[in-house]
Amino acid sequence: MGDWRSARSMRILAIDSGHVSYTDMDFRFGSRDVIIVPTFALDSRFMQRSSYHHDFTCQATATTDIGTVRTLVFSRYKIESVTVEVYESHSGSLRLVLEQEMERTSATGARGSMFTVPWHWTEFVDKSPDRYWFQIETVDMSGEIYHSELRPFSINGLTAKVSWTWKEFQVMGCQWNQLYYPIMWSTLAFLFSLVLVPQTSLTFFENQFMSKFLSPKMTRRSS
Template identity: 60%
Template sequence: MEVCFVGFDSTMEIGLRGPTNLFGHPTDQLLSDLDMELSQWDAESAKSSVRKIAFGHFPLSFSAPADSGKSLKDVFLKHSLSAYLCGHLHTRFGKNLKRHHTLLSGKYYQFNVHEGLSDVGNESCSKNAEPIKEFWEWEMGDWRKSRAMRIIAIDSGHVSFLDTDFKFGSRDVIILPTFPLDSRFMQRISYSRDYKCQTMKISSYESIRALVFSRKVIVSVSVKIYDSMPGSLSLVLDQVMMKHNGNGTRGDMYVSPWNWRAFSDSSPDRYWLQIEAIDISGSSSFSQIRPFSVNGLTSRVNWRWKEFFVWVANGLICITLFCGLSFQFFSHCFSFHKLFLGVRRIITLTRKLVQVSLEVTL
């Protein structure tokens, strides 16, 4: 398994800063370089599986298209990235600023995490079938203010992550389940085809796996699976996980064989997974409980108003800047001093607009 990490900077080089530095400004040259860098791994993907991950500062909704009209999203869809990691807004508008992108999803805004997600189940198993163009956009918190950290794991082609913060000090135990994946924020449309057509190795399905990072000696790790069909979480599996030696990671990998076919279901959030680790002092630590779908179905998630407001504010700011600058240009095109004062007024009004909107939201 090969992994390609590509980072880039889409900030403006010269010119007016605030408030335009609120947005990323990728150039055609940057998009061309990014495309070329990602294309270098296409030859490797023919020999073995390659996972491509890009990272930058600005989310796509705050990134302008280049002069040619081409955007970062076009490049990422072309290469079907596993994920694009970004920041900028961080956790100011909630911890759920994640988006799954396809050719059908909104260009600048979406009404939910999975907008444009096509119905799965009708995928062709033909070798000549066109691969699905998709990628995840995972915005993450910052270390400076939020003391947030993200751990990413790639396990047999499955990309997973865990967000944790250290606002109240360090943690003795951190648990990251690597398979099965969270059906809300990590599942790809292509996973449904992989399950149906068995394009991935069956061995990757045959065990539950988790990474455990601990400052203390871990004496036991167990996996618990709950069934939500009765209307409440009912424990249906509770078994010990064994430590896998020589996994080559900083954390310890724990595995547990299971009858994965028994958990295949038409609902993407019927079954829920949680990992428990007990250290030498007898203290128990738990992973975040999360839904999973072994047959690759995606559990849809709707944004709360605070998270949806990000895309509304983005549109309001763009409209305000465009209308304001146009008016000031035509009204004061012969007076640079008045034009400068006009731009300052627009910046002030824009900031007040965002501040008032935030107060209404909060």
């Protein structure tokens, strides 16, 4: 997916065993020789799913889906090594707790390759959705080092809070399908009030005027 005409940006979307992940690229600052798309672990800020907690509690499924770290790497040159780095956040700083080299599991002739590595995922089970962060480091044949975006993950399937700008909230943070009925009924109530309030006010002022107009006449007749 891309917005090339106005933003020169592109999003690569990957689906891995039902897990959806993506990487955004901005080509206004030039092209990239290496593109890294981590497919697991998932970014706990954006790409969790409703059945993720069930996968975590179901041991048989969890061993298959969350038992390995996986990433796609697209490169112009040959990739020499791919490493996953896991950090633990503590008091605003990050501490490296895991650094492990990954193995290529797809054909070597493809421009894009899948790299995986088994890990002890139970060590990262935590009640906080952003305690652990990870990134992928790649080194190509020229010795250049590239890193993916540092992102939080939650093996438990918990969702981290996201600080949105107003435009980001409108596009990605707002659940418009859930707001459809509240917005519809609020709009109908507002339109109904536009009709009802003037009519009620007019009736009220007419009654006030008639009472003031008829009151002196009734007083003179009674006298």
